[in-house]
Amino acid sequence: MRDKTQLTRLETETVNAAKTRKPLYAARQKIFPKRASGNFRRFKWLVMTITLGIYYLTAWLHWDRGPFAPDQAVLLDLTNRRFYFFFIEIWPQEFFYVAGLLVMAGVGLFLITSAVGRAWCGYACPQTVWVDLFLVVERAIEGDRNARMKLDAGPWTARKLMLRVSKHAIWLVIGAATGGAWIFYFADAPTLVGELFTGTAAPVAYITIAVLTATTYTFGGLMREQVCTYMCPWPRIQAAMLDENSLTVTYNDWRGEPRSRHAKKVQASGQSVGDCVDCNACVAVCPMGIDIRDGQQLECITCALCIDACDGVMDKLGKERGLISYATLSDYNANMMLATAGGSSSINPSLVRTAVGTFCDQVAHFHIRKIFRPRTYVYMGLWSLIGLGLLYSLLTRDRLELNVLHDRNPQFVTLSDGSIRNGYSVKLLNMIPEPRTIVVTMQGLEGADMVVVGDDIPAGRSFAIPVEPDRLKTLKVFVRQPADQIHAPAQTFKFRVEDKASFESNEYAATFNAPEAAK
Ligand code: SF4
Numbered sequence: 001m002r003d004k005t006q007l008t009r010l011e012t013e014t015v016n017a018a019k020t021r022k023p024l025y026a027a028r029q030k031i032f033p034k035r036a037s038g039n040f041r042r043f044k045w046l047v048m049t050i051t052l053g054i055y056y057l058t059a060w061l062h063w064d065r066g067p068f069a070p071d072q073a074v075l076l077d078l079t080n081r082r083f084y085f086f087f088i089e090i091w092p093q094e095f096f097y098v099a100g101l102l103v104m105a106g107v108g109l110f111l112i113t114s115a116v117g118r119a120w121c122g123y124a125c126p127q128t129v130w131v132d133l134f135l136v137v138e139r140a141i142e143g144d145r146n147a148r149m150k151l152d153a154g155p156w157t158a159r160k161l162m163l164r165v166s167k168h169a170i171w172l173v174i175g176a177a178t179g180g181a182w183i184f185y186f187a188d189a190p191t192l193v194g195e196l197f198t199g200t201a202a203p204v205a206y207i208t209i210a211v212l213t214a215t216t217y218t219f220g221g222l223m224r225e226q227v228c229t230y231m232c233p234w235p236r237i238q239a240a241m242l243d244e245n246s247l248t249v250t251y252n253d254w255r256g257e258p259r260s261r262h263a264k265k266v267q268a269s270g271q272s273v274g275d276c277v278d279c280n281a282c283v284a285v286c287p288m289g290i291d292i293r294d295g296q297q298l299e300c301i302t303c304a305l306c307i308d309a310c311d312g313v314m315d316k317l318g319k320e321r322g323l324i325s326y327a328t329l330s331d332y333n334a335n336m337m338l339a340t341a342g343g344s345s346s347i348n349p350s351l352v353r354t355a356v357g358t359f360c361d362q363v364a365h366f367h368i369r370k371i372f373r374p375r376t377y378v379y380m381g382l383w384s385l386i387g388l389g390l391l392y393s394l395l396t397r398d399r400l401e402l403n404v405l406h407d408r409n410p411q412f413v414t415l416s417d418g419s420i421r422n423g424y425s426v427k428l429l430n431m432i433p434e435p436r437t438i439v440v441t442m443q444g445l446e447g448a449d450m451v452v453v454g455d456d457i458p459a460g461r462s463f464a465i466p467v468e469p470d471r472l473k474t475l476k477v478f479v480r481q482p483a484d485q486i487h488a489p490a491q492t493f494k495f496r497v498e499d500k501a502s503f504e505s506n507e508y509a510a511t512f513n514a515p516e517a518a519k
């Protein structure tokens with residue numbers, strides 16, 4: 001009989017056994033991207049110039065708002081709690097405009113991604129733009145790919161030291177300029193620049209510059225592609241935005257494979273050969289250090305520099321451009337089916353070409369109408385709706401606000417002549433950077449009049465009062481009604497404010513309280 005205490009040993013292996021455990025940290029492999037040239041590179045230069053230009057120069061633009069408001073076009077005035085954006089002035093209670101813009105930016109990102117893949121990452125993301133800028137400096141000082149690799153592998157000499165010190169010094173200057181440009185959005189830029197250099201700026205300004213210098217230098221100069229691969233969540237999220245009709249940078253192996261460096265020899269031997277000559281030009285220019293021929297990868301930011309590199313190679317070989325191209329998965333799959341005879345064989349590029357070497361008519365090419373599909377319509381509709389809603393709200397928003405608070409204690413006071421008096425805090429909010437004279441009027445509440453406490457305005461049903469630009473004015477107002485006019489313990493009436501110059505007005509429904517016996 002089998003001894004029940006004897007157990008069978010299961011053969012298993014832990015994934016992190018002490019004997020075989022490998023460190024989770026992998027040392028960075030250095031990347032030396034080669035300078036690319038071509039249409040996409042030119043487009044990237046353009047985007048880089050525009051985005052950096054906007055970032056560094058916008059704080060220096062002027063916008064005349066008159067003598068009572070700052071003349072900086074874009075200013076986040078934290079002290080006075082205002083955000084100025086050209087002709088728009090946003091008060092703290094209107095922050096939903098900023099939130100709305102952020103939502104629009106998010107939906108816009110979904111729209112762009114669903115249409116043209118990670119275009120944001122490849123062209124306009126600050127990480128991409130600053131890495132590009134840092135690479136410009138690196139190439140200018142150390143040379144292109146081969147020179148940089150040689151320098152990196154070589155021993156430390158006076159020349160190497162000088163080149164490295166120069167490069168890092170310029171990177172730090174760019175980092176400081178980046179941090180500096182940021183704080184100019186929070187104060188009057190010309191004044192702040194003077195204060196910075198004379199050491200009289202607020203400590204927070206120096207701290208912000210120091211932090212942004214360090215992060216720009218580290219992310220743009222030292223970490224580069226690691227930020228995109230390991231730190232940024234977008235590569236993980238974007239997969240949900242893509243479908244088979246989204247454009248992504250694609251290696252068209254249906255025409256490129258089998259690749260060979262000796263195409264003529266292979267062809268002469270009667271074997272089929274693809275367009276890829278395995279020159280690695282696409283890998284050498286990749287700022288992420290990947291090979292797009294391995295298929296879609298999380299690391300690929302779709303900067304399209306490999307397209308430029310490969311197009312250059314195809315031009316030299318006298319072949320059609322587009323071995324690497326922006327393509328949709330549906331087109332790619334269709335062409336793959338064509339090149340593999342419906343999936344029954346390995347890739348045979350001759351199946352996608354005619355006898356004279358041109359592409360067959362069945363080869364699928366991208367058409368612009370693929371961008372316009374239900375998913376992009378939904379994103380576009382949502383984006384437009386939010387935009388129109390914000391615009392409507394912006395164009396129709398009140399610039400003269402009125403708020404009234406009834407005194408809680410006492411609710412009313414009986415005066416010696418028997419009339420009843422209620423007290424109110426009337427808050428007039430002038431939301432434009434100009435002084436205004438506001439007319440406050442009572443509507444309803446028969447026989448009543450009002451006085452402003454601490455002001456020598458005569459009692460009446462209406463008075464005019466000046467309000468400073470961009471200010472809240474709080475008035476203590478007593479409303480009095482003769483006893484014989486009171487017909488209910490709680491009567492509603494309105495405070496109305498009006499700016500006679502701009503015809504802007506606003507109203508607030510208030511309550512007048514009286515004792516039960518007074519009615
Ligand atoms: S594979 Fe091509 S598109 Fe992707 S990151 Fe590299 S160069 Fe850019």
Ligand code: SF4
Nearest residue numbers: 276277279280282310
């Ligand atoms: S650049 Fe073009 S031809 Fe050269 S290896 Fe890359 S895909 Fe092949």
